[in-house]
Amino acid sequence: MASMTEYQTITADDTVLRDGTIKLHGPEAFEAMRKAGRLAAEILDALAPLVQPGVTTGYLDDIVRQMTLDGGAVPATLGYRGYEHSSCLSINHVVCHGIPSDKTLKDGDIVNIDVTPLLDGWHGDSSRMYLVGDVSLKARRLVDVTHECLMIGIDQAKPGARLGDIGAAIQAHAEQYRYGVVREFCGHGLGRLFHDAPEVIHAARAGTGPVLKPGMFFTIEPMINLGKAGVKLLNDGWTAVTRDKSLSAQFEHSIGITETGCEIFTLSPKGLHKPPY
Secondary structure, three states, X not given: OHHHOOEEEOOOOOOOOXXXXXXXXXXXXXXXXXXXXXXXXXXXXXXXHHOOXXXXXXXXXXXXXXXXXXXXXXXXXXXXXXXXXXXXXEXXXXXXXXXXXXXXXOOOOEEEEEEOEEEOOEEOOEEEEEEOOOOOHHHHHHHHHHHHHHHHHHHOOOOOOEHHHHHHHHHHHHHXXXXXXXXXXXXXXXXOOOOEEEEEOOOOOOOOOXXXXXXXXXXXXXXXXXXXXXXXXXXXXXXXXXOOOOOEEEOEEEEEEOOOOEEEOOOOOOOOOOOOO
């Protein structure tokens, strides 16, 4: 696959198409992604004290929408393929794309909140786990290891490495705890497009996949299950859950490959990188 990879250098005036090419961006784009990513991180920071037992996921989604608009952006998920909400909130055995509703959070829940403000034409995509009340030791450990998986994957993101190096590092770390690494969902290129090439697989073979080059933007967002890796999609067409009903956790950052390594666009300004916050 690597030898067939096409790269495209993008300038501010270029029309960007979802054409399978991996886009390489310049300094202006990095600055735009810093702003979009910071807004995403600020929204996730603001949610930390609000994630409590008895709160509805719909209420949290309303906060996300208002903060996104107040920040001069629009929620990229709102209207995306018919989706009607400003965030995804995934509780316990929901792997990803949980739909906000009047469902209330309960003591002991773990919840992922995924936001993507679209600011001045650029997408800042990030998600974090939150602990609701008194959470079991095994759930806390899953959350901790999932965050470790994200950061270990990010450590592999540097020029000259291959995309498979990221997934291989994540998979090796998760599987030493006998956790399952979800295969059906992956990270993705982003920038002016919400989802673009390349696909960032979280269980992969080192030394495979496209070469990482300065100017690439993409998300790393491992979904790690307490049990087996299998997932299934519910009838709503969005919500993905673990097949064995085991707990699932996820963290996501948007990053850009630099000349020397990578820059994380969605780091928490308040240092709220992982719970407890």
